[in-house]
Amino acid sequence: MSQNEKGGLTRRTLLKGSAITAGFIGTTAVTGFPAVHADEPITLRYLSTATNQSPAIAAKAKEVTGINVEYVTVTTDDVTKRIITQPDSFDLVDSEYASLPNLIPSGNLMGIDAKKVKLVDKLATVMTKGEIGGKKIGDQGTAPHKVFYLEKQRGKTFANEPTEWITLIPTTYNADTLGIRPDLIKRPIESWAELLNPEFKGKAAILNIPSIGIMDAAMVNEAMGLVKYGDKGNMTKEEIDKTIATLIEAKKAGQFRAFWTDFNESVNLMASGETVIQSMWSPAVTAVRLKGIPCTFQPLKEGYRAWASGFGLPKTLKGKKLDAAYEFINWFLSGWAGAYLNRQGYYAAVLETAKENMEPYEWAFWMEGKPAEKDIHGPDGGLLEKAGTVRDGGSYDTRMGAVACWNSTMKENAYMVQKWNEFIAA
């Protein structure tokens, strides 16, 4: 559930330009191209967070497929809430894999027919098998490959083996870590344990979204050698108690400057120097850097906390809309959108097609961890990194290969939320 309003700063400013150009492209598309769908153009209501939406993608989709994409923008938690409480209010949803243990039993989503997804065999193995180049990566928590397939199309249980019914077709994923201010810390940071290092008393922050905050806290506890977890993404009550106890102790000692819940808050805290080390999301680090303030998305020896989201279909979707949804998904995987997402620092579901749509120097910087040969620009053309810089954490293989756990829904979720409230009140 991490990508709450993530798009906020960067996207809003970055995309202004492209939105305008996209508008023009969109217009010509309507008049200039023979419509792919001869009859009434089909509109898909696309429910997701701001992170996964961009006017440029919608415009390009319209141009190529003739499908109108109507974005319904809500926060991560509201995506889950909508699927459960108003399953008829959208035609396509981009949701996090971490919420699936709550979504699938509700029966409001249907399995996606693998046979209708052209590039299904090309989907990144990180998502489908939990491995990179045949090597297993960390799979604690709700790792996508554990919840990737359903027993049957309208099943309420996950399948252990690949089947032809897929829960979500991946759109984006990434590996998160701590953000730091190297100019204020002035020494190397290598471990999650540093978040609670008294050296940073009153200058640390953690995010106040229980399901993610608890995972970051678990990374810290494990790094400090305080708690040994069976599965950080599915803690026992005792493990939750211990994790929260450490947090409460640190809070009482004045370790935290603040907790944050949305993207912009985390940017403000870091940019203003109120904090020097905190839980952070990748585009927030970029946003701080765009202000000319040094900020590093620091790789740590214990690894990353990863997240992933993907397309799901509501159980009531049928007829032309259903066909259009498949067509849109197929277009999305065909490369243009993937390249767009890669240029934002996320990872695309089908890497091969994304690569075809990127310049070699872009691919080298974003995916291979090589120093930028030229200045690196965002999808809209705005300058992101100067030539010579290297992406924090390096290549795709290094970053995704070092994933330690995934965002998750725990069995003891209710208890965890109760304990988290106790931590906030302490």
Add this chain to the structure above:
Amino acid sequence: MLEDKSRWTPYWQAAPLALVFFVFFLLPLAVTFVVSFWTYTGYSIEPAFVGDNYVTAFDKCFASLPDLCTTFRTYLSTLRFCLLVWLITLVLGFTIAYYLVFEIRSNTVRIVLALLTTIPFWTSNVIRMISWIPLLGRNGLVNQALMGAGIVSEPVDWLLYSPFAVTLSLVHINTVFMIVPILNSMLRIDRSLIEAAYDTGASPWQTIWNVIVPLSKTGIAIGSIFVVTVVMGDFISVGLMGGQQIASAGKVIETQITALQFPIAAANAIVLLAVVLMIVWVMLRLVDIRKEL
């Protein structure tokens, strides 16, 4: 016939508002109350009649006394802000209203100044909150001024993300709720009463205490109800200004809703409502608003 009609007229006149209240206030409230006895899983809520949610809300609260449980601690913290903010807004609100009514002669100036007190409402809550950071932050204006003047050598941390910051922002937002009703009450005070007090030898303080305060009681009570109910339910200011490190009843409910635990959130909402209603009830016992309106 005619008499019959006029007897029902007030009811018809009140009907639209009553209907709005029924649909958008009473009905949702009833639903909240009912749901607070339901059970839930991560993805569903099931009709039931169990007190589990209330038990969870007060988990270990009585067993662990004298140590305070989460709920008690949360409410104690909220009540403390409530009392503090109420006192400060009362003193400020009364003083400002007094100044506007009794010190300003020109009606135009009075209206202009009264409008100025609404300035905090010109910007959205979020903008208002974010703009405190450059002022009170570690590298903010206040700290720069203090350090520049040589008063402190290190930046003062407690200006932001602290109980002080929460109180400051709540006072900033809520003072106008106190000013307006008190102003309204004061404007109705017959000036000859004050002259009479003056003529019979009362000192200015005696006049305020024995004439103006009693006659402004209704305004004070209404303003107090506004301030107390807003502060009790606030979680945005407390969250942003307290760096989310300070608990509030509203935030607890929000967290539970986010986690799709609607029944327990409903139970907590009912508890909060009960607490606020008790406070309002006490205030109404002290001042009979209807009698004095």
